[in-house]
Amino acid sequence: MSRLFLKSPLAILAEGADGGIVVESGKIVELVPAGGTPARPVDETVDASAHVVLPGLVNTHHHFYQTLTRAHPQAIDRELFPWLKALYPIWARLDPPSFRLAVRLALTELLMSGCTTAADHHYLFPGGLDDAIDIDIEAEEAQALGIRVTLTRGSMDLSQKDGGLPPDDVVQDADAILSDSERLIARYHDRSEGAMTQIALAPCSPFSVTRRLMIESAALAERHDCRLHTHLGETKDENRFCEETFGCRPVDYLEEVGWLGPRTWLAHGIHFTTEECRRLGAHKVGVCHCPASNAVLASGFCPVNELKAAGSPVGLGVDGSASNDASNMIEAARHALMVGRLNYRSAEAITARDALTMASEGSAVCLGREDIGRIAVGRQADLALFTLDELRFSGAHDPVAALVLCGATRADRVMVKGTWRVLDGMPVGIDVARLREEHGRAARRFA
């Protein structure tokens, strides 16, 4: 088996690896201290003296299809509910070929930003996609790019005619959702160490899903040992909806439907009281912080530090590309630092290393993965290497902090499971110019 030595990094986000790391069979097998050499001979040495080495970043919330409707004139400058109402009819035009390009583009963009594992929350299955092949399309595209994924079988079964927010033509029947969920779990959910594809179940939100679907999804997840994901605590409108419809607050509702447990990770988690943060933490419910989306939609601040202190794993997500509107994980770390410091009005509330750890280890825990998210012996060899060659880094002194504070946007090299998937800043095997052209053309259908 070939052994690769990543030698003498400029800086590395790991303890005891200042001399580099050794990768073999897709895993990290040795950390080399400063001035040291690998314990056994290596087959290849890569000079990393110009690179800041991070664990591969892990994105825990996205909606890939939304790359087709970024900066859409009918949706910009709106908050969540009016934003959704403006976009649902546009998203109802989604078709398999456009969807495939949206997925390819989002995954490529993520990979180039240093992301090695991505979760997607796909809940939109309009007419043309009712064979529910979209998750299959996502699995194929991820495999072709060599990026690790947690694909969530999202769902909506509560439309306007039943008191929900989405129009009737974008929701599905609960039985169809549950049987497709079982099919996808059987086909793609790999629970083994180093898995490249996992499935999670993700009813969309309290205002687009029935109580029955929440309860039965939880039971299905329990039966097949997969994770549960949903939007919760995103806006005050959602609080009002829950109070009016269920007679309780979102976290109470979560408990009622059997979701308050370590299998669950939530997107956003903004409008929680201190007591609710304690309850979520006590049950180890994970939260994906989406700072850019929360800022753009003016949703509010996620109480990241309260949740962490209470015991919740907190990860980072770019969120859908119609609210971010980008899919850049290293930028998300910068957003988390800025939004977090503003929220707490404290420059110490969140450091550059806190933001990067949230984007890697915190996210990995949200996805229930102990084999990724850190540079440590035995972990998967998922790595993101950044250079500081651009003008924006010139004069920077702390190389790790510089990535966040000076605003890195692009990794120079990205490794997933021991294989280089980005080299010299470009994704291996992808014609970026062609992808931009094809995706841009597909997006014109959604004008």
Ligand code: ZN
């Ligand atoms: Zn979302």
